[in-house]
Amino acid sequence: MPPRNSSVEQRALRLIYDAGEEGLLQSELWKLLDVSSREGSRLAKKFEEKGRIVRDKVIxxxxxxxxxxxxxxxxxxxxxxxxxxLICSEVEKCFRGGTQDPVYCLLLTAWIDPRIETDA
Ligand code: SF4
Structure with a gap:
């Protein structure tokens, strides 16, 4: 089971994301998460430092x-x-450690970064 903080952080990021361009007031977020304003402010600062959100000062x-x-x-x-x-006939066999493995797929690698030479 993940630590509680991780779960709260995921919920917070989801709520902020779901608020779209309108954003969410800090106080609304803390109520939705049922955390203290101190804990909420700490989370918001952390998200901003990690580049996940923008904090706009408003009245x-x-x-x-x-x-x-x-x-x-x-x-x-x-x-x-x-x-x-999307059109691969091997997609159902493709997973980490499977018959096909996306980590080693040259087609996928070439699509992700065409600068990489794969001969795919
Ligand atoms: S990673 Fe490669 S093998 Fe796997 S589904 Fe995509 S194209 Fe097919």
Whole structure:
């Protein structure tokens, strides 16, 4: 079982991500997570330092606070366009340690970084 902190962090990042471009006020996040403002502020600073979120200083109900906005972009179909796995006949046998292994697949490697010479 993962440590509680990791679970709280994952939930926090998910809530901030789900808030989209509008972001989420710090105080709202702490209520949703049921953590203290001190613990919440520590998390927000940590996420900002790791480049996961932006903290925008805003006034809410006459008091300064932070709005937290995720820096993660939503995944789009463009991000997987041309991926060889989408049309690969071996996909069901392909996993770590399987008959096919994505770590050693030359087609996938060439798609991820065309600068790498693979002869694929
Ligand atoms: S990693 Fe390679 S073998 Fe595996 S599904 Fe993708 S293209 Fe096929």
């Amino acid at each position: 809410n109900d006459g008091r300064w606070t932070y709005k937290l906005v995720s820096k993660n972009e939503p995944v789009t179909l463009d991000s997987v366009r041309g991926c060889p796995c």
